[in-house]
Amino acid sequence: MLSKVHYLALFVLSLCCFPAFAQDKVAFKFGKVSPEDFKQSLPSFDTGAHAIILGDMGYSRVVPNNEGGFGYEFERKIRVYIVDKNGIDAGKFEIPLYSSTSNDMKEEVRRFNGVTYNLEDGKIVETKLENNQVFTEKITKNRSDKKFSMPALREGSIFELSYMLKSDYLFQFRDWAFQNEYPTLWSEYEVEIPEYFDYVYLTQGYQKYHINTNKDVSRTYRINGGRTEFIGGTRNDIVLTGLAKMKRWVMKDVPALKSESFITTLENYRSKIEFQLSSIRFPNQAPKLVMENWQKVTADLMQSENFGQAMERVDGSLEDLIKPHVAGINDPTEKAIRIYEYFRDNFTWNGYGGIYTSGNLKNVIKTKTGSIGDINLMLIAALKSFGYTAYPIILSTRSRGYTHELYPLMDRFNYVVCAVLIGESDYLLDASDPDLGFGRLPNRCYNGHARVLMQDPLPISLAADSILERKVTLATLVASPQDVKGSIQSSMGYFSSTYYRGLVREKGEDAVFNSIKTRFGSEYEISNTHIDSLKKKDLPIKITYDFQTKNEEADVLYIDPVLDPFSKENPFQSPKRFYPVEMPYRIDETYLLNFEIPEGYKVDEMPKSAKVGLNDGDGYFEYLVSTEPGRIQLRTRVVLAKAYFTPEEYESLREFFGYVIKKQSEQIVLKKATP
Structure with missing residues (x-):
């Protein structure tokens, strides 16, 4: 017979175990x-x-x-x-x-x-x-x-x-x-x-x-x-x-x-x-x-009538169309550039992705309109017809999701681009974007694992960490009791340049400067606007303009020295984050200011120089101020040495952005000098 102590122990054990059993199934019965x-209350984890x-x-x-x-x-x-x-x-x-x-x-x-x-x-x-x-x-x-x-x-x-x-x-x-x-x-x-x-x-x-x-x-x-x-x-x-x-x-x-x-x-x-x-x-x-390996997948794609066979059957008239554009060019790189530019400048992407052709490439050649697969597979076929070694690369765009390097799950792949080998160099090409230069891919392609479809299919990584977006802004600022005026010259990063080229192509240059004026505010006037290197698609563009705003004459003037800040507000508002931060590229932004102090005023308050680092070498921010009689010089630089941050790194990244935004919003305060 069990003692009372044993009964008590079993009873306590059953009480302890009961919640665990109760958690093994849903808390209600369907249909009742x-x-x-x-009387359902909001869950504490999502109020x-x-x-x-x-x-x-x-x-x-x-x-x-x-x-x-x-x-x-x-x-x-x-x-x-x-x-x-x-x-x-x-x-x-x-x-x-x-x-x-x-x-x-x-x-x-x-x-x-x-x-x-x-x-x-x-x-x-x-x-x-x-x-x-x-x-x-x-x-x-x-x-x-x-x-x-x-x-x-x-x-x-x-x-x-x-x-x-x-x-x-x-x-x-x-x-x-x-x-x-x-x-x-x-x-x-x-x-x-x-x-x-x-x-x-x-x-x-x-x-x-x-x-x-x-x-x-x-x-x-x-x-x-x-x-x-x-x-x-x-x-x-x-x-x-x-x-x-x-x-x-x-x-x-x-x-x-x-x-x-x-x-x-x-x-x-x-x-x-x-x-x-x-x-x-x-x-x-x-x-x-049942699950095929990459060699089998590649072989099947090359035998597919809407992939490999489509490239083999490209009409010979396409080569005849390209020949006038490469006539007299012997340099292999320059010739490849001309072939690429022919497709980029003469074919229009219809907005459809996918790795396959849409069907009849003869009709694509006739209408000059096609899908990603149509345009880039024809580009590969054309390069091969002129003696180049070229391969298709299949990938998944950033909005589509990651692919598996080990498992060839083909429904994950929604994009195809071209790899061409010229001497010891290889170039990745996408002729569907009218604003891209030779050897460039749009940012949407930088999504990790991609596969070069050659005899021995090669995995490559198109990582956002591998690309750097560099921007340099030079600003001059002159203040007086009546107005504040100056000029700005920004050398943009390549992907920003591609964005602005597209904006100009669709809406004209006014759209670029209207957006700048919106950023400054309605009280500012923008003039002497210019965009350099718009047509030179291998180069970043340079945007220049003058600005002016009225000033109320006062004994104290408040000046915003950073006229083109890194960010207006912190994009990381949530105190916690469960997902990684996936920026489109690494960042290096420099802002330089030359500010002439108006006659009759002196500096009353000045932002202090500072330099802070992000984690252990993941980036840094510097804010350097120097003064000389009648002049203030300011240099800020924001560097993010990587594009991918884990959830564990989120808090430090959030604090870093917050500090940069707060520091760049500090004002210079000028007071009238007493006689």
């Missing part, structure tokens, strides 16, 4: 809503939420389909509370469904159910989502989206949605996002995968798992003999008995995914899990590799 459920995802649960399992192979079933249940009218968009859904035009593989939604609950006069009123409120939109020939909005949503509503999806696409196993645009109290995903299928699990995000478990269970699968591409071609039903891996992931109290300044795309940091089928291993059969 009570008046108490409408500004407009909607709250109370529970979001998914379950996927690989099962035999009706075609003699395997597919999967995906079920989802979600309950959401609408805090205010700004959260009603939480009830909008799009479910992508894929189908094949070459076989019977498809996806379809079954067991669809949606209900909105509202509390009216103490009673719960249900409004069901009707079938005629669900629309199907054809996106591409292989994709259709189910689109709908939950009905009767308003402040204080609760809605639940559940559906099951059946899919034949094992390679495109359903992903799961634990983090969304609204805070999530409980997000759970469970998968069951037979031992015959090996998947690569790709996880990302900064949120930690509350539960992460796996176990093996015995399963029996009956395979229909109608289609047996996986298991050897027999027409009879087959029964397989084996193990299945069950994996369960849970995150709780997940904050909303919110946009931050200086970030490539939030999708890089959303807490989620993705799956890629790697191989298939059925009993008594050799493993079948």
